[in-house]
Amino acid sequence: MARILVADDNVDLCELIEIALRRDGHDVTTVTDGAAALTACLTNDHDLAVLDIMMPLMSGLEVTERVRADPTVTMRILLLTALGTRDDRQRGYDVGADDYLTKPFGLVDLVERVRGLVGDELNIA
Numbered sequence: 520m521a522r523i524l525v526a527d528d529n530v531d532l533c534e535l536i537e538i539a540l541r542r543d544g545h546d547v548t549t550v551t552d553g554a555a556a557l558t559a560c561l562t563n564d565h566d567l568a569v570l571d572i573m574m575p576l577m578s579g580l581e582v583t584e585r586v587r588a589d590p591t592v593t594m595r596i597l598l599l600t601a602l603g604t605r606d607d608r609q610r611g612y613d614v615g616a617d618d619y620l621t622k623p624f625g626l627v628d629l630v631e632r633v634r635g636l637v638g639d640e641l642n643i644a
Contacts, residue, residue, distance in 0.1 A: 584614045602621070
């Protein structure tokens with residue numbers, strides 16, 4: 520079981536993702552803005568953060584940059600966003616994302632990506 524943070528300002532989407540990840544056996548925490556996401560990333564022990572890019576108070580890109588600037592935080596980061604151009608994806612990877620998934624997406628696809636990112640911790644890769 521991985522500890523996963525989901526940050527998206529769409530509450531309904533957060534709930535759907537939480538349900539899907541819990542059914543896959545993960546412990547899930549949700550927040551709805553970038554500032555709360557940053558606080559959770561820096562103060563809690565999560566294995567993975569699933570971050571929307573366009574959130575209030577702080578973007579997922581800013582959260583990712585700040586998390587990567589802290590050498591004590593080793594969590595993986597998956598950016599989940601409607602921004603899907605090649606330049607958008609490249610910027611996400613440049614700031615430190617481990618994976619990038621564009622909206623709309625299938626929940627099965629998201630769960631598979633999560634498994635790929637946390638597989639080492641779960642010994643299922």
